[in-house]
Each structure stands twice: as C-alpha cells, then as structure tokens.
Amino acid sequence: PLYHQASFVASAPRLQDAPPDQGMEIAFAGRSNAGKSSAINTLVQQNALARVSKTPGRTQLLNFFRIDDERKLVDLPGYGYAKVPEAMKREWQQMMETYLKNRKALSGIVLVMDIRHPLTDFDWQMVEWCEISKLPLHILLTKADKLKYGAAKTTLLQVQRDLSRAEIVVSLQLFSALNKTGIDDVHQVLDEWFGF
Numbered sequence: 001p002l003y004h005q006a007s008f009v010a011s012a013p014r015l016q017d018a019p020p021d022q023g024m025e026i027a028f029a030g031r032s033n034a035g036k037s038s039a040i041n042t043l044v045q046q047n048a049l050a051r052v053s054k055t056p057g058r059t060q061l062l063n064f065f066r067i068d069d070e071r072k073l074v075d076l077p078g079y080g081y082a083k084v085p086e087a088m089k090r091e092w093q094q095m096m097e098t099y100l101k102n103r104k105a106l107s108g109i110v111l112v113m114d115i116r117h118p119l120t121d122f123d124w125q126m127v128e129w130c131e132i133s134k135l136p137l138h139i140l141l142t143k144a145d146k147l148k149y150g151a152a153k154t155t156l157l158q159v160q161r162d163l164s165r166a167e168i169v170v171s172l173q174l175f176s177a178l179n180k181t182g183i184d185d186v187h188q189v190l191d192e193w194f195g196f
C-alpha cells in the first residue's frame with residue numbers, strides 16, 4: 001500500500017543537514033552489509049530507493065524518505081568495516097547517539113541483522129541506545145533464505161532469549177529480501193508505530 005509511495009527527500013552528511021524534526025520517523029539501522037538497503041527496497045517495493053552498497057563504509061549519510069506529509073523512513077549509516085579509520089568511527093558514533101537521543105520525531109528503530117551473524121557489538125550498542133531513549137525496537141533477521149527453516153527458527157529463538165534482558169520492548173522476525181518473505185510483518189509494525 002502506502003509504503004510503495006516512498007520517495008527520496010534528502011541525504012544528510014551531518015545532523016544539522018537533516019530535514020526539520022517534525023512528524024514521525026522510523027529509522028533503519030544495521031551493520032554494513034547486513035542487508036539493510038535491500039530490506040528497505042523490498043519493503044517499499046522499489047529497486048533502488050536505498051542504495052545497495054557497493055563501496056562499503058564510505059558514505060556516512062542519513063537518508064530520508066517521505067511516506068506522507070507526517071511520516072518518514074530514515075536509512076541510518078551502516079557500520080562495521082574494519083578498514084574505517086578511528087576518527088570516522090567516533091564521528092559515526094557521535095552522530096548516531098545524538099540522533100537517537102534527541103530526535104523527537106523518532107518513533108521506532110528497525111534493526112537489520114544478517115541471520116548468520118546476529119547480535120554483533122554494533123547491534124548491542126543499538127539496543128543500548130534504544131533503551132536509553134526508550135525507543136521500541138524491531139529486529140529483522142534477514143537473509144533467512146541462507147538457512148534452512150529449522151535453523152532459522154532456532155536462531156530466532158536464541159536471539160529472542162538473548163534479548164530478554166533488554167529493558168525495552170523488542171520484537172523480532174525472519175526476513176528475506178531475496179525470497180520476499182516477512183514483508184507483511186514489517187508493514188504491521190510500521191503501521192502500529194506510525195499510528196495507521
């Protein structure tokens with residue numbers, strides 16, 4: 001439905017460059033190469049709204065996509081390439097932390113994890129920031145097509161157990177951009193957070 005109307009609004013290299021802090025935003029986060037861009041493109045049924053990374057870790061941009069006058073999706077910069085210099089990591093950390101703690105429009109975080117490498121240090125950092133900001137968190141275990149269903153289900157339950165100590169509401173699901181599975185479940189979460 002509506003999510004297919006998503007259109008690019010702005011790329012912000014710094015928080016100052018972001019569109020006004022108005023309405024509602026749902027932000028997508030994920031370690032570089034986790035499959036975040038593919039997940040966003042699948043959810044809006046567009047092949048190239050979020051760029052699928054070719055040169056990882058290079059551009060640290062927040063990308064804003066308009067759903068309607070009141071609602072936006074935000075593609076947060078990926079993280080996790082060893083080659084990225086220390087100074088850039090600190091910059092990224094600062095930007096993410098400031099955005100997550102201060103953005104009034106922010107209504108929830110979708111955290112994208114490669115099902116074969118769940119709950120990295122980066123992911124725990126995101127969970128912690130969500131706890132501090134009391135933001136609801138929904139986790140996509142993506143590339144679920146890479147595992148047999150039984151193994152995917154086992155990982156889902158394990159991650160669920162590991163997250164049971166989190167101080168916020170965390171929901172999670174299997175997802176595959178390749179097989180286009182799990183789309184309806186994500187739309188339901190977005191609908192709820194956006195107040196549709």
Ligand code: GDP
Nearest residue numbers: 032033034035036037038052053143176177178
């Ligand atoms: P990002 O850096 O998190 O935005 O990750 P991308 O969306 O660019 O995806 C990284 C790589 O994983 C690309 O080669 C994608 O084609 C691949 N990929 C993404 N999602 C899936 C998926 O659901 N299944 C499979 N098999 N590959 C995927």
